[in-house]
Amino acid sequence: MLRKAPWLRQAGRLNMSTLVLGGTGTTGSRTVKHLLAAGAPSVKVATRHPASASPSIASADCVAWDWASPAGWPSTLAEVGAIYLVLPYAPPPQAGIVAAVIEAAKAADVKHIVKLTGQLHVAEQYTIGADNRVADDLLKTSGLTYTLVDCNFFMSNHLTFNKDLIMGTGSFYGASDGKRISFISPDDIGAVSAAALLDPAAHHGKVINCSGAAITEHDVAKYLTSHLGKEVTYINLPPEALAKGMADSGVPPFLVQNLVSLESWKASGTADFGEGSPDMINILGRAPQTYPEYLASL
Ligand SMILES: NC(=O)c1ccc[n+]([C@@H]2O[C@H](COP(=O)([O-])OP(=O)(O)OC[C@H]3O[C@@H](n4cnc5c(N)ncnc54)[C@H](OP(=O)(O)O)[C@@H]3O)[C@@H](O)[C@H]2O)c1
Numbered sequence: 274m275l276r277k278a279p280w281l282r283q284a285g286r287l288n289m290s291t292l293v294l295g296g297t298g299t300t301g302s303r304t305v306k307h308l309l310a311a312g313a314p315s316v317k318v319a320t321r322h323p324a325s326a327s328p329s330i331a332s333a334d335c336v337a338w339d340w341a342s343p344a345g346w347p348s349t350l351a352e353v354g355a356i357y358l359v360l361p362y363a364p365p366p367q368a369g370i371v372a373a374v375i376e377a378a379k380a381a382d383v384k385h386i387v388k389l390t391g392q393l394h395v396a397e398q399y400t401i402g403a404d405n406r407v408a409d410d411l412l413k414t415s416g417l418t419y420t421l422v423d424c425n426f427f428m429s430n431h432l433t434f435n436k437d438l439i440m441g442t443g444s445f446y447g448a449s450d451g452k453r454i455s456f457i458s459p460d461d462i463g464a465v466s467a468a469a470l471l472d473p474a475a476h477h478g479k480v481i482n483c484s485g486a487a488i489t490e491h492d493v494a495k496y497l498t499s500h501l502g503k504e505v506t507y508i509n510l511p512p513e514a515l516a517k518g519m520a521d522s523g524v525p526p527f528l529v530q531n532l533v534s535l536e537s538w539k540a541s542g543t544a545d546f547g548e549g550s551p552d553m554i555n556i557l558g559r560a561p562q563t564y565p566e567y568l569a570s571l
Pocket residue numbers: 294295296297298299300301319320321322338339340341359360361362389390391392401424425426427430
């Protein structure tokens with residue numbers, strides 16, 4: 274659990290809320306959990322469907338937010354001191370949306386934005402990453418205080434995107450060529466993001482690398498086998514065959530291009546950050562979760 278933040282004790286900010294965009298999602302919901310555990314006085318969970326939000330976040334205040342309806346943003350941003358900013362999976366460009374939310378945040382006197390970004394080392398090789406880099410640069414020059422949470426591949430990807438395939442066929446596919454990957458637990462992303470939201474002064478201008486101890490996709494298959502009680506196998510394919518398989522199963526072309534580029538990055542060995550990000554150890558005071566620890570937490 275995070276310590277109560279000095280920021281919370283500062284006069285004049287006790288009534289300010291923390292707004293978690295994407296607050297019902299994979300990383301946003303964990304950010305909410307850690308904010309509440311650390312004693313944040315007011316947490317707003319942004320969702321398109323506030324009336325039907327998950328009971329797991331019932332102790333937070335669910336508020337309406339739709340990226341497609343900026344006219345509704347100012348009322349949600351009232352009394353907000355800090356924002357967790359994560360964009361949904363969508364075709365680029367999304368940098369314009371980030372520019373709009375930065376302007377709305379400044380107009381509402383928001384002080385700090387913590388933005389989830391990804392794989393900054395390889396951003397130019399895939400369109401989502403390149404778009405993210407543009408959006409990150411907008412935030413850096415916005416005049417707001419900011420923190421960038423630079424995430425490696427999420428541990429949740431296998432069961433978020435391939436659960437039906439894994440349960441149906443016992444297999445999942447990739448092109449990582451046996452190389453190790455420093456997957457990161459979404460719960461650790463939430464913990465680090467909450468820390469940055471609660472203490473902007475300590476985290477302003479920082480790029481926090483989020484990566485856990487490196488393992489192969491074959492290791493992942495072994496852990497999933499144990500977790501699901503069902504034999505799971507990882508099947509490595511040449512990138513062209515992987516792209517064809519994705520396209521044949523209906524994955525949109527922009528996503529095929531991005532996902533195969535990311536597999537190439539895995540295969541180059543540069544998604545291997547060793548035993549876990551020192552940034553995370555510094556903030557959390559412990560090593561990042563391992564893949565089995567992540568599965569046990571589900
Ligand atoms: N997967 C990885 O390995 C990886 C690595 C690095 C970076 N990333 C980045 O992580 C991001 C995804 O993060 P995540 O997994 O935490 O998100 P997520 O689970 O996909 O959640 C997306 C959230 O966005 C909300 N949402 C969707 N469409 C919306 C709209 N039109 N207006 C308002 N809200 C909307 C959803 O809320 P409601 O449905 O409740 O409205 C949901 O809470 C992507 O930008 C991706 O590029 C991913």
